[in-house]
Amino acid sequence: MIELLSFPFMQRALLAAVFVGLVAPVIGTFMVQRKLALLGDGIGHVALTGVALGFLTSTSPIIAALIVAALGAVVLELVRERTRTSGDVALALLFYGGLAGGVLLIGLAPGASNATLTSFLFGSVSTVTEQDVYVMGGLAVLVLGVIGYFGRELFVLCQDEEVARTHGLPVRLLSLIIAVTAALTVVISMRVVGVLLVSALMVVPVAAAQQLTRSFRVTIALAMGIGVAAALGGLSTAAYADVSPGAAIVLLAIAVFIAAVLLGRALRLRRGAPRIEHDGPAPGTIPHTETGSVST
């Protein structure tokens, strides 16, 4: 590990992995609660068209992907809002259109090929440039800032959209914020795990964390921890065993999920048989009266 750290490309890769591990599970928690777990997947496909456009126009593939993914996310959200029944078809058109558009456009771009695209499909963290790291870092700060700023409202929206409306919250704006921050997260993660595996880093750490938690805040914090651990662990493993970093990161996250399921089950067994519902504190116990430590 220490000697690996002396390689600049490895330092950049580790930084990129930390950004992804931190950010993807945060937006992922809101997406899972809003039942949009696979939204990241769809946005990823659309982002691919952006990547190809970047190569075609000889601009930055990341910036182009950023713009196209954000636009795609807005369209996805508006389609989702309008159509409750035929939404699936519209979404499928956008997903596959995005993928096919990427493959088609990359063929037209000089000096780029499907191999170039593959590095975005499955990630290629070792080729992350210094400029990429700055862009990814900036985006990570932006996403965390936006979610922190609107967090309380996003929590209400994801709990119950109708209740959010009766509080007068800007429901459409908040939905768009989730979609666009998801798009930014996809672009951040694209170089590390690739668009095909982005969703895994948004969903799996959250699924693992919620096996062990009771609170929304703690779930987010634990999911971030799991995300960073999986990203760093997977990257190091990949460096030693010479396997795909993206795949190693995702498989590690899934391993953590399985461990969390088993641990959660064991903890619940140890706490005793399923809790008996009662309306007062059980005789001889002190009720939890500590206030204010968890609030939204």
Add this chain to the structure above:
Amino acid sequence: MSAETLSQARPAPPPQPPAVRVRDAVVSYDRRPVVRGVSLDIGAGEVVAVLGPNGSGKSTLLRAILGLVPLTAGTVDLHGTPLRRFTEWARIGYVPQRLSAGGGVPATVREVVASGQVARRRRLSLPTTEDRAAVTEALETVGLLHRSRDSVHELSGGQQQRVLIARALAGRPDTFLMDEPLAGVDAASQQTLADTIAALSGRGATVVLVLHELGPLEPLIGRAVVLSEGTVGHDGAPPRPFGDCARDGHEHIHPHADAAGGASALPTIEVPRRD
């Protein structure tokens, strides 16, 4: 703390427009009218029960009043403002018919109850002492303080219902719209909630309750609106099977008469505008 909260209670408010005004409201699902021409005024400070058989459109009417389903025809005003232009949402406390499970990410009882204050809190602000106290009082009122740190998904149906009521209380609104708040709630908690509603009403809160049985709320309810197939079949004193106020030895407490009952565990009603 509760003494201080009590002293903040306001004197009787000056004359106000009706809390809810519904005119010729029609609501349709897939072109099928479910609410068919309902007109209704609910004065500020009134406690009104909305009754009627399953499928008669009670929830739909409540949802239309809140703008959650579009009106096919007619108008809704809240506190004298057409729904479209209404902005004082911190005054509104909605208790939906059930807790929505969402995607299943855990949230503690306290997190959910505290989220009821979202309309009155600035972004990025930390909860003030009063905010925290209101959450604690709301939890105390529904008897779930000892479950604050548990996940809402681990609670029974009746306890979840009480979480929803506490969430509405925590926001300290002055206008409550509750869809079957007592469904699945045991007798003791029903009585506590009846006392709570009596106290709220004593402070001038408007309370609209969709109910199937008046139960312990019976003495509070001076007016019942009975829906039948989407129209108002009766509007006035609770019909006989529901509330027989003339019964001997039965104490009739008028909504405004008494502010004392159950007041100790109640958040104050005080509604600053959201910026």
